[in-house]
Amino acid sequence: MSRLVRPRDNRWIAGVCSGLARRFGLSPNTMRLIFVLSCLLPGPQFVAYIVLWVLMPDESNSHSYN
Structure with missing residues (x-):
């Protein structure tokens, strides 16, 4: 699997x-x-989306640790 x-x-x-x-x-x-x-x-789908938006690194800013 690839990184998130x-x-x-x-x-x-x-x-x-x-x-x-x-x-x-x-x-x-x-x-x-x-x-x-x-x-x-019912549920916090929009909140989860916003949290993931904040926590998931942008591909251009993420570092590769190989």
């Missing part, structure tokens, strides 16, 4: 869904659909 970062390409808003999709081997559009559908359920 917000990629520079294929972003719509902040790259959170794209980064999660890359990490778990899904299509970015599939992850976006899962997020939108999850918003129909």
Whole structure:
């Protein structure tokens, strides 16, 4: 599995869904659909998105530790 970062390409808003999709081997559009559908359920989805936006490093700013 790849590292959890917000990629520079294929972003719509902040790259959170794209980064999660890359990490778990899904299509970015599939992850976006899962997020939108999850918003129909009660819960802190928007808060989780904002937290991930803050905590996930940007791909251009992340360092490679090989």
